[in-house]
Every structure is written in C-alpha cells, then in structure tokens.
Amino acid sequence: EVQLVQSGAEVKKPGESLRISCKGSGYSFTSYWISWVRQMPGKGLEWMGRIDPSDSYTNYSPSFQGHVTISADKSISTAYLQWSSLKASDTAMYYCARHTDSSGYSFDYWGQGTLVTVSS
C-alpha cells in the first residue's frame, strides 16, 4: 500500500527554524517526485516546490523561492520542507504529494498534512 506519512503538528515562535518530513512507503521512493503544497487557513492550494529524490534536483515556485528549502534523504525514503526563520504568515497546513509520468505527473498520493502554527 502506497503511503506518505508526514510528521506531526508543530507550534513555533516567529524567527524559529523548523523542518517537517514526509516518509514514503509501499513504492520505489526514487521513482517519483515529491512536491510540497501549502494551504493557509480557509484558503486554496499553493504549489511550493518539488524534489526528485533520486538526485535531489529541486524546482521552486517563484513565490516560495528563497523562503523554504526542500530536501530528501533517499536512504530513508523521506522528503523534508524547512524554514530558517518562521513568520506568522507561515501558519498553514502543509501537504506532500508524489508524482510521476504514470499519472501524467499529477499528484496521485498525498500525505495527511502537517499543521504548522507560528505565534508569539
């Protein structure tokens, strides 16, 4: 069974750093890209960026370039999304999702989401 399991909810203060994770199982982790998607409270979906776990090649949305870092450790089938200095506006649900050519590079499996709350 394909699964993407994300790390648990986080409560942080502005200026703190954070890394959240997404662990894939039930498939070949290096055969699928992983994307991260933000959903702010009551709002729509925003694509943040993606990584190819086989070589850690990344692309970012212009809206998120320089604000977050996406990485992966293929030895443990895990992708990461990290911030060096959080802002209150980073409060959101964050989803990871996998994609490859078998579903037209669309996001066929999603993680359950990680809620990040940034508040002083």
Next chain:
Amino acid sequence: EIVLTQSPATLSLSPGERATLSCRASQSVSSYLAWYQQKPGQAPRLLIYDASNRATGIPARFSGSGSGTDFTLTISSLEPEDFAVYYCQQRSNLYTFGQGTKLEIK
C-alpha cells in the same frame, strides 16, 4: 507564472443534478491539466489528469474535457459525497492551482 481562474466560485446544486465546473488558463497549457477534490479536514484527491483521464478508482460520473486554455470538469449526476471543493492544476510550466470552486448542496 500561469494563472488558473476557476468559475463559478460557488455552485449550489441538488443531488442527482449535473455539475459543470470551469477552469481557464492565462496561457495555453496544452492538455496538462488535472482536477482534484478536497473535503473538509482531508487531503486533496486526484480525479482527472491530462485533462480527460480519470485517475484510478474515480467513478465514471466524473469526466474532464478541454485543451489549450479552457477546461471543464463535469459530474453527470451528483451524489451526496460529491459536495466538496474542486481545484484545477496545470503542469505545463511547473505547477499552479486554481483558486477552487465550492460545490454545495442547494
């Protein structure tokens, strides 16, 4: 960046009715468009990819059409579980999502 505009923002229909949701791209995305369904408290679910291909396990009442800049998601006869928010997504130039259409019970 390619902008996707979905209409209407909210669609009020009754079970059994036909739903037609639209997505317009700011420039051609060929057939590289997907549709997702999201219910409250859940992750999105892939319905349609490459404009007209149903994802695995998606009922036949869901269909997609279009190419270039204009796309449509049609639900032929609404079931109670279909009331949700629907998003389109392009993959012609990286990825972007539309702002969503909320399908609500009338």
